[in-house]
Amino acid sequence: MIETSNLTKKFGDLTAVDGLTLRVEEGEVFGFLGPNGAGKTTTIRMLCCLISKTSGEARIADYEVGNDADALKIRRMIGFMPDNVGLYDDLSAYDNLDFYGKLYDRTEPQRRESIQRLLTMLGLWEKRDVAVGAFSKGMKQKLGIACALVHDPQVLFMDEPTANLDPEAAKTVRDFILDLKREKRTIFLNTHNLDEAQRICDKIAILNKSLVATGTPADLENSAGGMKTVVQMVKTSDAILAALKRLPLRNMVVEGSRLTVDVRVPETENVAIVDAIYAAGGHVQTVTVVGSTLEETYLKLVRRDDQ
Amino acid sequence: MRLSKSWIIASKDFKVFKKKKNILYSVLVVPLLVSVLLPLVMDFAGTRNGGTRLQPAELMVLLPAFTFFYLILAGFIPATIASYTIVGEKVEKSLERLLATPTTDSEILLGKGVAAFLPPIASILGGATVFMVLMDLVTRDRLGYDYFPNWNAAIVLFLMVPLAAMMSVEWNVIVSGMVSDVRVAQQVGTLLVLPLGGIYVAGELNLVPLGDTSNLLVISSILLAVNLLLFYVAKAAFRREEILTKWK
Numbered sequence: 001m002i003e004t005s006n007l008t009k010k011f012g013d014l015t016a017v018d019g020l021t022l023r024v025e026e027g028e029v030f031g032f033l034g035p036n037g038a039g040k041t042t043t044i045r046m047l048c049c050l051i052s053k054t055s056g057e058a059r060i061a062d063y064e065v066g067n068d069a070d071a072l073k074i075r076r077m078i079g080f081m082p083d084n085v086g087l088y089d090d091l092s093a094y095d096n097l098d099f100y101g102k103l104y105d106r107t108e109p110q111r112r113e114s115i116q117r118l119l120t121m122l123g124l125w126e127k128r129d130v131a132v133g134a135f136s137k138g139m140k141q142k143l144g145i146a147c148a149l150v151h152d153p154q155v156l157f158m159d160e161p162t163a164n165l166d167p168e169a170a171k172t173v174r175d176f177i178l179d180l181k182r183e184k185r186t187i188f189l190n191t192h193n194l195d196e197a198q199r200i201c202d203k204i205a206i207l208n209k210s211l212v213a214t215g216t217p218a219d220l221e222n223s224a225g226g227m228k229t230v231v232q233m234v235k236t237s238d239a240i241l242a243a244l245k246r247l248p249l250r251n252m253v254v255e256g257s258r259l260t261v262d263v264r265v266p267e268t269e270n271v272a273i274v275d276a277i278y279a280a281g282g283h284v285q286t287v288t289v290v291g292s293t294l295e296e297t298y299l300k301l302v303r304r305d306d307q
Numbered sequence: 308m309r310l311s312k313s314w315i316i317a318s319k320d321f322k323v324f325k326k327k328k329n330i331l332y333s334v335l336v337v338p339l340l341v342s343v344l345l346p347l348v349m350d351f352a353g354t355r356n357g358g359t360r361l362q363p364a365e366l367m368v369l370l371p372a373f374t375f376f377y378l379i380l381a382g383f384i385p386a387t388i389a390s391y392t393i394v395g396e397k398v399e400k401s402l403e404r405l406l407a408t409p410t411t412d413s414e415i416l417l418g419k420g421v422a423a424f425l426p427p428i429a430s431i432l433g434g435a436t437v438f439m440v441l442m443d444l445v446t447r448d449r450l451g452y453d454y455f456p457n458w459n460a461a462i463v464l465f466l467m468v469p470l471a472a473m474m475s476v477e478w479n480v481i482v483s484g485m486v487s488d489v490r491v492a493q494q495v496g497t498l499l500v501l502p503l504g505g506i507y508v509a510g511e512l513n514l515v516p517l518g519d520t521s522n523l524l525v526i527s528s529i530l531l532a533v534n535l536l537l538f539y540v541a542k543a544a545f546r547r548e549e550i551l552t553k554w555k
Binding site: 011045048050051052072073075076078080081082084085086087088089090091095099100102103104105131147148 | 312315316319322323326327399400401402403404405406407408409410411547548551552
């Protein structure tokens with residue numbers, strides 16, 4: 001549905017996005033992660049035909065980004081929610097949605113139906129005639145999403161949809177995104193929230209001007225961080241530490257009576273660790289294998305890229 | 308270009324204006340106030356301390372100059388609206404979402420232009436009608452006939468006022484790219500009335516007789532030329548990429 005190849009954007013001497021190549025399948029929720037200034041918003045703006053690309057190619061469905069003739073067609077088939085919700089505070093929720101519905105050539109009955117459906121889904125129907133200026137931040141955010149959906153787009157671009165929301169409002173927005181996912185819409189989600197990305201995205205790309213990594217959340221966790229074994233001993237001793245040091249262990253950390261070590265094949269490496277502890281006169285209470293979190297993976301990949 | 312898209316944008320702005328007291332005041336109250344005050348001035352000028360009322364020769368200088376005053380309003384009032392409709396939308400961060408809709412830059416620009424142009428024009432012409440009726444009432448006895456309507460007033464109101472209003476809108480589009488505050492935009496935007504004010508004062512002093520049709524046509528030609536120049540600059544400034552990446 002969305003495909004880019006060596007997509008690059010330069011502002012004078014500054015390269016904002018460098019040779020980005022990615023593919024988003026139809027019906028996928030695609031998380032776009034990266035630090036501030038990594039080029040996430042610039043990428044979305046290029047894909048939404050808001051700014052031009054410097055080089056490379058990008059397509060949305062059958063349309064080519066950067067081709068003037070296709071720009072209107074792309075903008076017609078996508079929904080866009082900017083990082084600032086961008087609503088008209090003096091207008092009511094209904095009027096805001098109606099305005100965007102008109103711009104997307106929706107007929108009066110179509111607009112009425114979709115506005116009622118969206119506002120009801122988001123719990124805002126009762127507030128439809130209230131000026132948006134009186135809305136809470138969470139309500140505005142929800143209405144912002146509704147504005148992006150009023151024309152029933154196949155592809156939805158969302159820039160930080162849960163930023164600055166309280167946990168309850170953020171959950172409502174996340175649940176709504178999951179509803180959209182069930183409707184098989186393609187969602188391109190810019191976010192800083194790694195937990196959110198892990199929970200709702202089918203695929204994730206980490207951007208730091210250029211693409212650092214891409215894959216499913218599980219793939220990314222495994223690719224960069226690997227796994228750790230945590231061994232809880234009854235107590236440690238010099239003999240145990242000496243025995244462990246003789247093993248080819250990576251990043252061994254002993255805190256009190258707890259040992260943490262990176263492992264690649266826990267099935268064999270853990271046996272050697274436990275054997276060494278017993279041989280040195282120690283006793284093991286528990287052995288736990290933990291994967292690295294997406295946060296750890298993200299930080300590791302971005303820091304590695306910065307170096 | 309699809310005019311329907313521009314009209315949707317303009318209609319939305321009209322709805323917003325109804326909620327903005329400062330815009331309502333500028334658009335409705337100012338022209339009406341001017342239209343009532345100027346005939347009052349004409350009626351009472353010179354009568355204080357037992358003096359005589361203005362004579363027909365003086366009226367023939369002042370009446371066209373006062374008519375020209377509507378040109379100043381046409382340069383001033385659209386600036387108030389245009390600064391809101393473009394800079395205001397930029398400040399409220401709603402411009403990016405609007406730019407992401409299937410509308411062209413020209414359609415958005417025209418919509419914004421219409422929104423800033425039509426209400427002031429309607430209000431100025433309405434005010435001018437009141438002005439002409441009241442002015443005829445207070446000058447009829449001295450002139451012996453109704454001064455308004457006349458061709459010169461028609462040139463001012465139906466040719467020069469729209470040109471000045473368009474110029475104001477175009478100037479404000481250009482200014483919008485350089486400022487990020489509605490009030491600053493309004494202040495810089497209204498600088499345009501200075502040359503118009505200069506002509507008005509010259510008219511009152513009879514340095515540039517504004518009752519002379521040829522003078523009005525020369526000024527109209529200058530307004531038209533400035534309009535064309537500003538149109539191209541404004542059109543170049545109002546491009547998606549410029550707005551999103553270069554506007555303050």
